[in-house]
Amino acid sequence: MNPTNPFQPRRQFLWEMGAGFAGLALTSMLEADGFFGRLTRTESTSLPQHPLEPKPPHRTTRAKSVIFLFLVGGPSQIDTFDHKPLLQKLHGKPVPESFRDAVKATRFANVFHGCKDELMASPFTWSQHGQSGLWVSNLMPHITRHADDLCVLHSLQADSNNHAPASYQLHTGDIRPGKASLGSWVTYGLGSVNHDLPGYVTLFDAGPLGGAANYSNGFLPAAFQPTRLRDKGTPVLDLLPPPEFADGQRDSLDLIRELNLQHRDARPGFAEFDARIASYELAARMQLSVPEISDLSTEPAHVLRAYGADDPRNPIKAGFAKNCILARRLIERGVRFVQLFNGAYASGGELNWDGHNKLKEQYDRHAAILDQPAAALIRDLGQRGLLENTLVVWCTEFGRMPFFQKGAQGRDHNPDGFTCWMTGAGIRKGVSHGVTDELGRAAVKDIHPLYDFNATLLHLLGLDHERLTFEHNGVQRRLTNVEGHVIREILA
Numbered sequence: 001m002n003p004t005n006p007f008q009p010r011r012q013f014l015w016e017m018g019a020g021f022a023g024l025a026l027t028s029m030l031e032a033d034g035f036f037g038r039l040t041r042t043e044s045t046s047l048p049q050h051p052l053e054p055k056p057p058h059r060t061t062r063a064k065s066v067i068f069l070f071l072v073g074g075p076s077q078i079d080t081f082d083h084k085p086l087l088q089k090l091h092g093k094p095v096p097e098s099f100r101d102a103v104k105a106t107r108f109a110n111v112f113h114g115c116k117d118e119l120m121a122s123p124f125t126w127s128q129h130g131q132s133g134l135w136v137s138n139l140m141p142h143i144t145r146h147a148d149d150l151c152v153l154h155s156l157q158a159d160s161n162n163h164a165p166a167s168y169q170l171h172t173g174d175i176r177p178g179k180a181s182l183g184s185w186v187t188y189g190l191g192s193v194n195h196d197l198p199g200y201v202t203l204f205d206a207g208p209l210g211g212a213a214n215y216s217n218g219f220l221p222a223a224f225q226p227t228r229l230r231d232k233g234t235p236v237l238d239l240l241p242p243p244e245f246a247d248g249q250r251d252s253l254d255l256i257r258e259l260n261l262q263h264r265d266a267r268p269g270f271a272e273f274d275a276r277i278a279s280y281e282l283a284a285r286m287q288l289s290v291p292e293i294s295d296l297s298t299e300p301a302h303v304l305r306a307y308g309a310d311d312p313r314n315p316i317k318a319g320f321a322k323n324c325i326l327a328r329r330l331i332e333r334g335v336r337f338v339q340l341f342n343g344a345y346a347s348g349g350e351l352n353w354d355g356h357n358k359l360k361e362q363y364d365r366h367a368a369i370l371d372q373p374a375a376a377l378i379r380d381l382g383q384r385g386l387l388e389n390t391l392v393v394w395c396t397e398f399g400r401m402p403f404f405q406k407g408a409q410g411r412d413h414n415p416d417g418f419t420c421w422m423t424g425a426g427i428r429k430g431v432s433h434g435v436t437d438e439l440g441r442a443a444v445k446d447i448h449p450l451y452d453f454n455a456t457l458l459h460l461l462g463l464d465h466e467r468l469t470f471e472h473n474g475v476q477r478r479l480t481n482v483e484g485h486v487i488r489e490i491l492a
Contacts, residue, residue, distance in 0.1 A: 051191075051221065051223040051224075052187060052191045052192040052195075052198075052199045052223060052224075053191050053192075054190065054191045054192065054193050055189065055190055055191045057189070057190060057461065057462025057463055058462055058463055058464040058467055058468075059462045059464070060462065061425075061426060061459075061460065061461060061462035062388065062389055062425040062426050063389060063390065063391045063424065063425035063426045063460045063461050063462070064190075064193075064336075064389040064390070064425070064461070065331050065334075065335065065336050065337065065338075065389065065390050065391070066183075066186060066336070066337045066338070066390070066391045066392075066393065066457070066461070067327050067328075067331060067338045067340065067377070067381075067390060067391070067392045067393070068182065068183065068337065068338065068339045068340065068393045068395070069340045069342060069374065069392070069393060069394050069395070070167075070170075070171075070208065070214075070339065070340065070341050070342065070395055070396065071342050071343055071353050071370070071394070071395070071396040072163075072167075072208045072209060072341060072342065072343045072352060072353060072354075072396075072397075073163070073209070073343055073352040073353035073354035073355075073396070073397075074163065074166075074353060074354060074396050074397050074398045074399060074400060074413060074414075074418070075353040075355070075363070075396055075399075075400075076122075076355060076359070076363075076399055076400035076411055077154070077399040077400070077414075077417070077418045077419040077436070077440060078122055078399070078400065078402055078439075078440035079122045079123070079124055079137055079139065079355075079359070079363060079400070080136070080137055080139060080140070080419065081134075081135070081136055081137075081152055081154070081419045081421065082135075082154050082399075082419050082436060082440050083126045083135035083136075083137075084122075084402070084436075084438060084439055084440040086438045086439060087119060087120075087121050087122070087402050087438075087439050087440060088121045088122065089121075090119045090121070090439075091119060091120065091121030092118055092119065092121075093118070093119050094117055094118065094119075095115075095117050095118070095119060095403055099402075099437075099439060099441060100117075102441070102442065103441070106416065108161045108413075108415065108416070114405065114406055114412045115401055115403040115404065115405060115406060115412050116403060116404035116405065116406045116407075117403075118403065118404045119402055119403060119404075119439070120402060120403060120404040120411065122137060123359070123360040124137035124138050124139055124360070124363075125137065125138045126138070129144045129145075129147035130144075130147035130148035130430060131148055131430065132147055132148050132429075132430030132431070132432075134147040134148075134150065134152065134430070134432065139363055139364070139367040139371070140367055140370070140371045140375075141371065142371045142372045142374070142375035142376070143371055143374060143375045143378075145375060146375060146378050146379070146423070147430070148429060148430040149378060149382070149423045149429050149430070150421045150422070150423050150429065150430070150431075151421060151422050151423065151427045151428050151429060151430075151431045151433065151490050152419060152420075152421040152431070152432045152433070153419065153420050153421065153422075153433050153434055153448065153453070153487070153490070154417070154419050154432060154433065154434040154435060154436055154443070155417060155433070155434025155435060155436060155443035155444075155445060155446050155447050155448055156417070156418050156419070156420055156434070156443070156448055156449075156450065156453060157415060157416055157417065157418075157443055157447060157448065157449050157450070158170070158397060158398045158415035158418075158449075158450055159175055159415070159449070159450075160175045160398075160415060161398065161413045161414070161415050162413070163209040163210065163354070163397060163413075164177075164209050164210030164213075165210075166397035166398050166415060167208055167209055167210050167214055167397040168210055168213060168214060169397075169450050170395065170396075170397055170450050170453070170454075171214045171215065172213070172214070172216075172218065172479070173450075173451065173454060173478075173479045173480055173481055174481065177210065177213035177216075178213065178216075178218055178219075179218045179219070179477075180216070180217055180218035180219055180220040180224075180470070180477070180479070181214060181215045181216055181217070181218065181226075182337075182454060182457065182479065183200040183202075183215060183226055183336075183337035183339055184200060184215075184216070184217040184218065184220050184224040184225065184226070185220070185224075185458070185468060185479045186200070186336055186337045186458070186461060186463070187199035187200045187224045187336050187337060188220050188221075188224045188468075188470065189458075189461075189463045189468050190336055190461065190462075190463070191336070192334060192335065192336045193334035193336075194333050194334035194335060196333075197293065197330065197333060197334070197335050198226065198227040198335065199224070199335065199336045199337065200224065200225070200226040200227070200335075200336065200337045200339070201226060201227050201228075201229055201330055201335055201337070201338050201339070202215050202226045202227070202228045202229070202338075202339040202341070203228075203229055203323040203326060203327060203338065203339065203340050203341070204228075204323075204339075204340070204341030204342075207341065208341050215339055219470065219472040219473075219477065220470055226337075226339065229294060229326065293326070293329050293330065293333060294326065296309070296322060296325060296326070299325060303325070303380070304321075304325070306376045306379070306380070307321040307322075307324055307325055307372065307373050307376040307377070307380075308321040308372040308373050308376070309321035309322045309325060309373075314368065314369065316369050317368060317369040317372070317373065320342060320369055320370070320373050321372070321373035321376070323340055323373075324340065324373040324374065324376065324377040325377075325380075327340055327377065328377060328380055328381060328384075328386070331381070331386060331390055332384070332386065342369070342370050342374075343366055343369075343370075352366065353366060353396065355400060355410045355411055356405050356408055356410040356411070356412065357405070357408040357409065357410045358408070358409055358410065359409060359410035359411060360409070362410075374394070377392070378392060378423060381424070387423070387424045387425065388425060389425050390424050390425055391422060391423075391424045391425050391426065391427065391457070391460055391461070392422065392423050392424045393420070393421075393422050393457065394420060394421045394422070395420035395421075395453075396418065396420065398413055398414060398415040398418050399414045399415075399417060399418025399419065399440075400412065400413065400414050400418075401413070401414045401441065402439040402440050402441050414441065416441060416442040416443065417436040417437070417440065417441060417442045417443035417444075420453065422490070425460065426460040426491060426492050427460070427490060427491070427492055428489075428490050428491065428492050429492075431490060433446055433487070433489055433490050434446040434447070434448065446489070448487055449483065449484075451480045451481065451483040451484035451485075452484055452485050452486070452487055453487075454479050454480055454484060455479075455480050455484035455485060455486050455487075456486050456487045456490070456491075458479065458480075459486045459491075460491070465478060465479060465480045465484050465486075466478065466480075466484075
C-alpha cells in the first residue's frame, strides 16, 4: 500500500498486493508458449514493449556484447604483464630516494608506510610471446598463447588505494557506492536481443569487495539491474515456485493478469506500470530459459575438458570454468553484458589476488584457477565467430607496489599504474599501450584514468559516453561523470 495515501481505492490496493506477492504476472510471451490456453493472442498483443528492446547505438560498431572478467583484489602488474628488468636486477636493494619521494608526494603517501625499504623482484620467470613479443610471466601459460590477440593497457590509474572505492570507480565511475554499474549503463543504452533472458548477468563465487554496489543498477530503472546466476543449486533464487504451489501458479497468475489489465486500462500511458508488466514478463520467461541455458550436460566432453570444467583435482577451477562456458552460452543467445568475477574471496580470503603476504604462493594457486578457463573462453569465442561482435575485458581495481610489504613476502596496493587488457571486436590486437616507470610503480606515458577506460568500452559498443545520460535528482548523470576520453590508439 502506498504510505502517502492510506485511503487508496480498493482496486489499486488489490493490484499492488497481488503484484507484490506473486512476483510474476501473466504475459504475452507465456501465452505464446501455450501456458495459458484461455488467453487469446488478441489480448496479449496489447501489452507494452519490453524496456530491454534493442536500441540503436550512437554509431555503427562491430561490438554488440561484452564479457567483463574482473579479478578481485588487485593482481600485481609487475608479476603478470608488465615486465621490469631493472626491478629484477635490484631485488633486495633499498628503494631509490627518487621513488621514495615520489610516493610520499602523492595522495597515497600512507601506502609507503606499509612497505619495507627494499625492492621486491617478481618471483616468476618472464618471456616474450607471439609475433607481438608480448612479455608475460610464467603464471599464465594458457593465456600467453593468445598474446597476439590481446590489447594490453599498462598505464591505468585509479583514484583510491582501497579495494571497495577503487572497485566502485571501475564499475560505476565513482569511488562512492550507489551509482549505476557499467553493465546497467550498457543495457540501458542498447537493450537486449533476447526476450527470454536478462540483458545483464553476473557470475561469481562469493562476490567482490564492496558487494552488490559493484554491479547494481543504482539510479537507473530496475529493468537494467543484473540477474545473478548461481553455480550451485537453482540458477536463480526464488525463480521457480515451491513444488506445493506449482499446480496453483496458473490460477494465481490468471488473477493477477486480470487485475493488472484492469489497472492498466484505467491509466493509459502509465509508463511505470508498463515497465512492471514487462519485468514480470521476463521473469516468467526465465522460468523456462534459465534452467535450459544453465544445464551444461549438453556441452560436448571435449569442450568441458578444454575449459577445465571436468577437473576433479581443483573444484574451484572447475566452477570458474563452468561460469566461463555459461558466459559464452549467454553471449550466443544475445545477452548484452556478462560479468565474471574471479577470486572473490570464496575461501575466506585465501584464494584471491590481494597479495600482501605470500604473493607467490597465492598467485600460483589462483592463476591455476583463472588461466586455462579464461584462455579457453577466448579460443572458443574465436572458433565460433563470436569475437567478431564480442568484447572481452580482463581488469582489476588497481595494481601492486614494487616494494616488499613490511613483515611479509608480498606487495601493498598501487593505484598509480596498473594493467588491464581487452580482446575481440573493435580492438587492435597484439598491441601494448602505455608505459610505467622502470620499476613499474607509476604510469609515465599515455596515462589513463579509469574514466578513459570506461569511455573506451562504451565507444567500442557504439555509445558516446557524453550522450549516454540519465536524469537523476535534477542532474544528467553519466558513467564517466564529467571526465573521460576515448583511448583511440587501441581502436582497430
